[in-house]
Amino acid sequence: MTPGERALVARLCADRAGLAVDPGKDYLIESRLGPVARREGFGSVADLLQAVRDREEERLVWAVVEAMALPETAFFRDPAVFALLRDQVLPKLARRHDGEPIRVWSAACGSGQEIYSLAMMLADAPIAGARVDLFASDVSERMLEKAQSGLYTQFEVQRGLPARLLVRHFEKHEEAFVLSPRIRQMVRWRRVNLLEDLTRLGQFDVVLCRHLLGSLTGAAQARVLAGLAAAVREGGCLVLGAGEAADLGGFSPMAGLPGVYAASPDARAAA
16 A cells, blocks of 8 residues: 555544544555455455545445444453443432433444343343333444344354353354344444534433544544533443543542443532
């Protein structure tokens, strides 16, 4: 790849989704964009990028950006977070809501393992007296399509999914596994670019956006964090990745778990 082609990819990713792409990583860029070029009928990545320049077609631009935004995810990643939600956060919210639904949002959900982990957890151990509405979003249409299909490879289900849950909630489908319709129907999906105005989505009691910030530019990190924080209701919590510490006005660290913050009235008053 030429320096100009690498710079083009980095610029498009930063402008459209706030992604920080190192233009020096030729192999990563080519390996991600090679399948896109073949799928779109181009003979090479260079031909694809030339078409992006010439046509300025949003569909092609987003095909490039989405390919570079592939997330790293797994079922029940950081089990302590799920235990905290099950044993403390959701029961406390249920008592406070008095029958009103608890809204949980998995932002940048990728191929859906996080939100489906929550759905399986709630299906097997419902929160007494509570209705939990599950929402998930991603910037990538292709990731959302995969997530909604509930179809995962052997490798994907081996990453964090207990064998008992595989038996209980999945069926073998050729060389892969498909999640039961019951669990899939517990989640509502939407394409959301976290750089955009998030107020249209309403507010949530729990917002999870884990292991995303490190892939964003500095400016995008600040913008995304502000939008996510504003989407959390008072008394709710924001869950980032374990290594994604943040200084958030109106939030306080929760339960000694790195990356978990409570939107407490006291903290917000102090802010």
